[in-house]
Amino acid sequence: MNPRTGRTMLNPFGTTLVEDYGTLYDKFGIQPFQPLLSQVPNPMAAMRRGVIFGHRDFERVLKAMIEGEEFAVMSGIKPTGEFHLGTLMTAREVIYFQRQGATAFYCVADVEAYEDNGIPFERSVRNAVGNVADLLAMGFDLRRGYIYRQSTEEMVKDLAMVFGRGVSLATLKAIYGERNMGLYLSALIQAGDILLPQLREFGGPKPTVVPVGVDQDPHLRFTRDLASKFRRKYRFVPPSSTYHKLIRALDGSAKMSKRDPMSYFTLDEGPEVIAKKIQNAFTGGRATAEEQRRLGANPDICPIHDLYLFHFFERDEDVEKLYGEECRGGKILCGEDKDRLNKMVTAFVKDHKRKRCQYVNKAREALGVE
Amino acid sequence: MNPRTGRTMLNPFGTTLVEDYGTLYDKFGIQPFQPLLSQVPNPMAAMRRGVIFGHRDFERVLKAMIEGEEFAVMSGIKPTGEFHLGTLMTAREVIYFQRQGATAFYCVADVEAYEDNGIPFERSVRNAVGNVADLLAMGFDLRRGYIYRQSTEEMVKDLAMVFGRGVSLATLKAIYGERNMGLYLSALIQAGDILLPQLREFGGPKPTVVPVGVDQDPHLRFTRDLASKFRRKYRFVPPSSTYHKLIRALDGSAKMSKRDPMSYFTLDEGPEVIAKKIQNAFTGGRATAEEQRRLGANPDICPIHDLYLFHFFERDEDVEKLYGEECRGGKILCGEDKDRLNKMVTAFVKDHKRKRCQYVNKAREALGVE
Numbered sequence: 001m002n003p004r005t006g007r008t009m010l011n012p013f014g015t016t017l018v019e020d021y022g023t024l025y026d027k028f029g030i031q032p033f034q035p036l037l038s039q040v041p042n043p044m045a046a047m048r049r050g051v052i053f054g055h056r057d058f059e060r061v062l063k064a065m066i067e068g069e070e071f072a073v074m075s076g077i078k079p080t081g082e083f084h085l086g087t088l089m090t091a092r093e094v095i096y097f098q099r100q101g102a103t104a105f106y107c108v109a110d111v112e113a114y115e116d117n118g119i120p121f122e123r124s125v126r127n128a129v130g131n132v133a134d135l136l137a138m139g140f141d142l143r144r145g146y147i148y149r150q151s152t153e154e155m156v157k158d159l160a161m162v163f164g165r166g167v168s169l170a171t172l173k174a175i176y177g178e179r180n181m182g183l184y185l186s187a188l189i190q191a192g193d194i195l196l197p198q199l200r201e202f203g204g205p206k207p208t209v210v211p212v213g214v215d216q217d218p219h220l221r222f223t224r225d226l227a228s229k230f231r232r233k234y235r236f237v238p239p240s241s242t243y244h245k246l247i248r249a250l251d252g253s254a255k256m257s258k259r260d261p262m263s264y265f266t267l268d269e270g271p272e273v274i275a276k277k278i279q280n281a282f283t284g285g286r287a288t289a290e291e292q293r294r295l296g297a298n299p300d301i302c303p304i305h306d307l308y309l310f311h312f313f314e315r316d317e318d319v320e321k322l323y324g325e326e327c328r329g330g331k332i333l334c335g336e337d338k339d340r341l342n343k344m345v346t347a348f349v350k351d352h353k354r355k356r357c358q359y360v361n362k363a364r365e366a367l368g369v370e
Numbered sequence: 371m372n373p374r375t376g377r378t379m380l381n382p383f384g385t386t387l388v389e390d391y392g393t394l395y396d397k398f399g400i401q402p403f404q405p406l407l408s409q410v411p412n413p414m415a416a417m418r419r420g421v422i423f424g425h426r427d428f429e430r431v432l433k434a435m436i437e438g439e440e441f442a443v444m445s446g447i448k449p450t451g452e453f454h455l456g457t458l459m460t461a462r463e464v465i466y467f468q469r470q471g472a473t474a475f476y477c478v479a480d481v482e483a484y485e486d487n488g489i490p491f492e493r494s495v496r497n498a499v500g501n502v503a504d505l506l507a508m509g510f511d512l513r514r515g516y517i518y519r520q521s522t523e524e525m526v527k528d529l530a531m532v533f534g535r536g537v538s539l540a541t542l543k544a545i546y547g548e549r550n551m552g553l554y555l556s557a558l559i560q561a562g563d564i565l566l567p568q569l570r571e572f573g574g575p576k577p578t579v580v581p582v583g584v585d586q587d588p589h590l591r592f593t594r595d596l597a598s599k600f601r602r603k604y605r606f607v608p609p610s611s612t613y614h615k616l617i618r619a620l621d622g623s624a625k626m627s628k629r630d631p632m633s634y635f636t637l638d639e640g641p642e643v644i645a646k647k648i649q650n651a652f653t654g655g656r657a658t659a660e661e662q663r664r665l666g667a668n669p670d671i672c673p674i675h676d677l678y679l680f681h682f683f684e685r686d687e688d689v690e691k692l693y694g695e696e697c698r699g700g701k702i703l704c705g706e707d708k709d710r711l712n713k714m715v716t717a718f719v720k721d722h723k724r725k726r727c728q729y730v731n732k733a734r735e736a737l738g739v740e
Contacts, residue, residue, distance in 0.1 A: 115535050157527055164552025165485050169539070172551060181542060181554055182534025188551065 028217060030054040030243060041065055044096040046089065046244055049319060051310055052211070054243040056220060061209040061240045065100050072197035072208040073097035074239075076107030079127035080117055082266035083134040085247050086213060086256065089310060093211035093242070095139050102209070103202070104145040106135060107193045108367065111150040115182030121151045125369055132363035134267060137355035146202070147366040150189050155199060159192030160185065166229040175218045191223040194239050205235045214243040215255075247310050248303040252282030267353070271346045278304070278342050284327070285334035296330040299323050304337055312344045398587060400424040400613060411435055414466045416459065416614055419689060421680055422581070426590060427610040431579040435470050442567035442578040443467035444609075446477030449497035450487055452636035453504040455617050456583060456626065459680060463581035463612070465509050472579070473572070474515040476505060477563045478737065481520040485552030491521045495739055502733035504637060507725035516572070517736040520559050525569060529562030530555065536599040545588045561593040564609050575605045584613040585625075617680050618673040622652030637723070641716045648674070648712050654697070655704035666700040669693050674707055682714045 024030045033055050037043055039062060046052045064071035075090045077083075083091070098104035108128040113119040132147055140147075150156055172184045198205045210220060220241045227236040249256045249263035256264035265274045284298030284305065299305035305327065313319045326332040364370070394400045403425050407413055409432060416422045434441035445460045447453075453461070468474035478501065480494040502517055510517075520526055542554045568575045580590060590611045597606040619626045619633035626634035635644045654668030654675065669675035675697065683689045696702040734740070 111531055114531070118535065151528070151531070154524065157531075158521070161481055161484070161521070161527075161552070161555065164555045165488065165550055167551040169543075169548060169551065169554075173539075178539060180535055181537040181539065181558065182531070184539075184551055185531065185534040185555060185558070188555070 024054060024214065024217075024243075028221075030056060030214075030217065031058070033058070033242065036062060039066065041100055044092065045314070045316070046092065046310065048316055049309055050245075051089070052093070052242050052244045054214065055241060056224070057238060057240040058209065058242060059240075060207045060237070064207045065102075068101065070203065070206050071102050072105060072202075072206055073102040074105040074107070074194055074197055074208055074210050075212060076105075076109050076193060077131050078109045078113050078116075079124040079131055080113050080119060081127060081258065082268045083131060084256065084264050084266045085307070085311060086264075087131070087134075088138075088267070089244055089247070090211060090213070091135050091138050091140070093244070094135075095141075097209060097211070098141055098144060099139075102144075103197065104140065105193075105197050106132070106140065106145065106147045107153075107156075107196075108132065108147070108149045109186075109190070109193070111189050112186040114151075115180070115186040121149075125149070125367070128367055129360065129363045129369060130268070132366055133356045133359040134352070136359035136362055136366075137352055142362070142366060146197075149367055150186075150193065152368065153196075155201065156189055156192035156196055159195060159199075160188035162230065162233075163188050163191055163226050166226055171222070171225075175222055187219065187222060190219055191226050194219070194223045195227060195234070195236055198234065198236050205237045207237055208239045210239055210241045212241060212243065213246050215246065217241070217243065248301075248306045250277055250281040250303050252301060252303055265345075267349055267356075269349075271349065274345055274349065275342050278307075278338050278345065281338065283334040283337075289333055292333055293330045296328040297334065299327040302327070304334065304341055307341055307345070312341060312348065394424060394584065394587075394613075398591075400426060400584075400587065401428070403428070403612065406432060409436065411470055414462065415684070415686070416462065416680065418686055419679055420615075421459075422463070422612050422614045424584065424613040425611060426594070427608060428579065428612055429610075430577045430607070431610045434577045435472075438471065440573065440576050441472050442475060442572075442576055443472040444475040444477070444564055444567055444578055444580050445582060446475075446479050446563060447501050448479045448483050448486075449494040449501055450483050450489060451497060451628065452638045453501060454626065454634050454636045455677070455681065456634075457501070457504075458508075458637070459614055459617070460581060460583070461505050461508050461510070463614070464505075467579060467581070468511055468514060469509075473567065474510065475563075475567050476502075476510065476515065476517045477523075477526075477566075478502065478517070478519045479556075479560070479563070481559050482556040484521075485550070485556040491519075495519070495737070498737055499730065499733045499739060500638070502736055503726045503729040504722070506729035506732055506736075507722055512732065512736060516567075519737055520556075520563065522738065523566075525571065526559055526562035526566055529565060529569075530558035532600065532603075533558050533561055533596050536596060541592070541595075545592055557589070557592065560589055561596050564589070564593045565597060565604070565606055568604065568606050575607045577607055578609045580609055580611045582611060582613065583616050585616065587611070587613065618671075618676045620647055620651040620673050622671060622673055635715075637719055637726075639719075641719065644715055644719065645712050648677075648708050648715065651708065653704040653707075659703055662703055663700045666698040667704065669697045672697070674704065674711055677711055677715070682711060682718065 025032060031054060033052055036058060037047060040047060061071055073094050075094050077087050094104050094106060110121050110124040113124045114121060128149060176183060176187060194210055197208050224238045227238045246255050251263050262277060265277050281303050284302035286292035286295060286297060308322055309319055395402060401424060403422050406428060407417060410417060431441055443464050445464050447457050464474050464476060478498040480491050483489040483494045484491060498519060546553060546557060564580055567578050594608045597608045600606060616625045621633050632647060635647050651673050654672035656662035656665060656667060678692055679689055
């Protein structure tokens with residue numbers, strides 16, 4: 001059933017969800033997002049389409065949204081490179097919640113980039129400026145938002161110090177495996193990021209939603225545990241979260257990887273490069289055009305379909321049409337489909353780059369960079 | 371042989387050293403201090419008397435002292451209470467090196483007090499003001515000194531973050547055992563304390579001596595390892611250290627303990643309380659006065675002797691006389707000896723308290739406390 005239209009149909013949004021993400025509900029206690037969807041004001045495309053498929057304690061945030069109470073949204077980026085399709089999704093989510101009334105917190109995780117990837121702060125600040133310019137170009141409103149780098153945000157580092165006393169080694173090893181101290185420290189700092197919106201300096205305890213890729217859930221569980229341990233001191237409300245699926249890599253594998261530049265594209269790449277990557281992408285198509293027209297293709301394994309679904313079709317009708325008659329119905333061949341996508345991506349990237357230029361100085365200012 | 375006088379004698383300074391501390395040389399690579407003593411300019415009493423018995427790489431600091439080159443001294447206090455006889459020793463050492471030309475760094479380890487003992491920063495700041503007033507009253511010169519709290523010193527916290535990436539879990543477990551993350555974090559911060567004097571902000575790399583009780587050596591080894599790991603980035607000179615013996619507890623056991631208030635006294639206690647504690651102290655005396663006059667007493671196990679040796683006899687001759695004819699020779703009974711000590715302690719504490727009052731505001735200022 002399409003939750004928006006109420007029509008029972010082959011669900012273009014739910015297929016992979018049920019297959020790959022279903023166990024998360026049982027095993028980790030993530031709740032399905034779909035049952036709440038009808039109450040969500042102006043749900044974003046990713047919600048309507050099941051890209052955002054799960055949550056923890058989102059009801060608390062929903063109540064604040066509906067009743068016009070204070071709430072916050074918090075997410076961020078590890079500044080190891082340019083905006084890609086995953087960080088784009090998070091940015092869209094942050095901006096969506098901000099437009100629904102949230103105070104928005106966006107963190108540049110440069111401590112994590114250092115501890116995990118060895119990128120010195122001096123170097124990650126360049127990426128950070130670009131990342132924040134992207135965010136501002138997409139519509140993040142600085143007047144009701146707080147953007148910062150972990151390495152220079154004392155409130156976050158101080159929370160990490162306080163939390164340290166409440167965290168055993170066993171907990172960290174269970175979540176992150178045997179890693180260096182720095183990685184564990186960055187986990188404490190990330191918990192600080194998530195609870196920062198609830199400090200006195202920002203108006204005190206409040207519902208907070210953290211929209212992330214589902215691979216980030218361990219951080220959330222860790223932070224919720226700390227919120228409870230330090231409840232008496234700070235009166236923290238346990239942070240809520242929403243989970244989006246991870247967009248398929250262009251080669252058809254499960255997740256885009258920085259180690260394989262052909263598996264994704266970033267917003268600063270040239271249109272010819274992006275076009276080539278799309279042209280070379282894996283699809284769910286058949287061996288021959290004749291076969292595809294006769295039997296249809298398989299959108300459920302197709303990164304091109306994912307790109308439309310996650311980002312480039314604005315209207316749900318277009319997704320449904322693509323998933324149904326065009327793709328499964330064999331009405332469109334993969335080459336044509338890629339050409340159409342390529343035009344949309346090129347137009348988006350061109351428009352985005354133009355806007356982004358105008359925000360570089362504002363980004364520097366927001367990050368306190370000279 | 372007495373290194374100062376050149377006379378061969380029963381060594382009042384060396385006995386416990388050889389018995390209890392000797393293995394440190396072989397097992398941990400601590401070097402004996404005694405061979406360097408003759409070159410040390412204006413050696414302090416604790417050096418002459420073997421209370422400071424060991425070191426690591428002190429030659430480097432000694433060279434700077436002798437040649438009038440830049441060097442630093444760094445130590446600190448965990449602000450869990452008032453100055454006691456252990457922190458008094460460290461303070462004396464810091465002030466000694468400052469007077470020999472060092473830039474002096476003194477750290478209030480409030481992060482450690484929190485992570486290890488659960489004392490919130492708000493609470494430890496009160497102790498810190500008192501501790502720093504003590505230090506200033508003893509003669510610490512703020513014009514060539516830097517006093518700070520770990521919790522508010524961003525340079526130290528930032529060093530800790532940088533060091534995190536170079537520290538494995540195995541290392542921390544080997545040194546500190548299985549502890550919470552906060553304790554490990556405070557170890558990183560302590561490494562930051564020790565290397566702070568070498569930052570660009572303080573004139574860059576320089577020999578630095580860290581005078582500590584010998585129980586603190588693991589921190590030094592840990593920090594020396596980090597200095598080497600991050601040498602390329604910061605050009606750190608490996609920090610040097612000196613080690614003093616731990617003063618015997620008043621009950622005769624090896625170390626004073628905060629858990630047993632009768633085992634030590636602090637500088638803010640009333641003279642009657644201190645007198646009582648001294649009166650009740652264990653000694654190396656005989657069962658009867660007659661026996662003691664005939665056979666002499668044993669200063670090597672006596673906390674009263676330690677108090678003279680570590681702190682209250684200014685002249686080495688007096689220590690030698692006490693150790694030799696008075697105590698071992700049976701010329702003095704423990705009661706008389708305690709009375710004499712008590713008078714000296716009372717005079718010292720009275721004088722110190724008077725000075726300390728004048729420094730409370732300066733201490734607040736130095737710590738940035740309102």
